[in-house]
Amino acid sequence: EVQLVESGGGLVQPGGSLRLSCAASGFTFTTSGMSWVRQAPGKGLEWVSYISATSSNINNADSVKGRFTISRDNAKNSLYLQMNSLRDEDTALYYCARSYSGIYYGAFAYWGQGTLVTVSS
Amino acid sequence: EIVLTQSPDFQSVIPKEKVTITCRASQSIGSSLQWYQQKPDQSPKLVIKYASQSIPGVPPRFSGSGSGTDFTLTINSLEAEDAATYYCQQSSSLPWTFGQGTKVEIK
Numbered sequence: 001e002v003q004l005v006e007s008g009g010g011l012v013q014p015g016g017s018l019r020l021s022c023a024a025s026g027f028t029f030t031t032s033g034m035s036w037v038r039q040a041p042g043k044g045l046e047w048v049s050y051i052s053a054t055s056s057n058i059n060n061a062d063s064v065k066g067r068f069t070i071s072r073d074n075a076k077n078s079l080y081l082q083m084n085s086l087r088d089e090d091t092a093l094y095y096c097a098r099s100y101s102g103i104y105y106g107a108f109a110y111w112g113q114g115t116l117v118t119v120s121s
Numbered sequence: 122e123i124v125l126t127q128s129p130d131f132q133s134v135i136p137k138e139k140v141t142i143t144c145r146a147s148q149s150i151g152s153s154l155q156w157y158q159q160k161p162d163q164s165p166k167l168v169i170k171y172a173s174q175s176i177p178g179v180p181p182r183f184s185g186s187g188s189g190t191d192f193t194l195t196i197n198s199l200e201a202e203d204a205a206t207y208y209c210q211q212s213s214s215l216p217w218t219f220g221q222g223t224k225v226e227i228k
Contacts, residue, residue: 037165044219045157045210047217062216100170104212105212106211107167107170107171107210108210109167111165113164
């Protein structure tokens with residue numbers, strides 16, 4: 001069974017930093033592209049970052065470029081999101097999502113339950 | 122950035138009725154369009170990929186169609202468990218974007 005378990009969320013002041021983690025199991029993590037997708041309270045979904053299986057391809061939404069860094073440790077079956085210079089508008093539930101394989105890598109096949117990040121003074 | 126516009130924003134439907142949700146892209150995206158179902162307090166679930174391709178484990182009453190700029194998600198014979206918000210998402214070009222969502226309520 002595919003499992004994605006996010007952690008690391010919490011309350012942080014504007015300008016602060018936070019590191020999210022996603023522990024993956026039940027599938028071959030080392031061959032799977034992964035993304036972070038967020039959802040502000042009561043709002044829709046927003047793709048944040050993508051990293052390919054070997055970390056050779058990384059893409060970020062303009063809203064987080066220069067502030068967020070996606071990474072992974074295939075030896076630990078883990079995905080990360082380093083979030084710096086946090087803003088009020090970054091407040092959201094952050095989901096870890098596994099990409100479909102091959103040409104469908106832009107489709108999110110499985111999602112975790114999310115970890116809540118609240119940016120507030 | 123490709124903008125996806127869904128219609129309607131909200132739909133109230135009686136069980137066993139057919140539901141149709143549309144998603145229009147601001148430019149052609151071929152067939153690179155997914156549909157997700159999100160029930161209250163749950164994470165999203167993929168129900169259709171690449172416009173019309175079914176997903177294992179998803180009931181066959183869910184189907185998708187369309188290409189280019191206009192897409193449709195159809196739920197045949199709606200069941201109570203289908204009450205959710207449905208989102209379309211394009212993977213044709215970065216940044217990947219989502220529609221604003223369509224909430225389906227059971228009457």
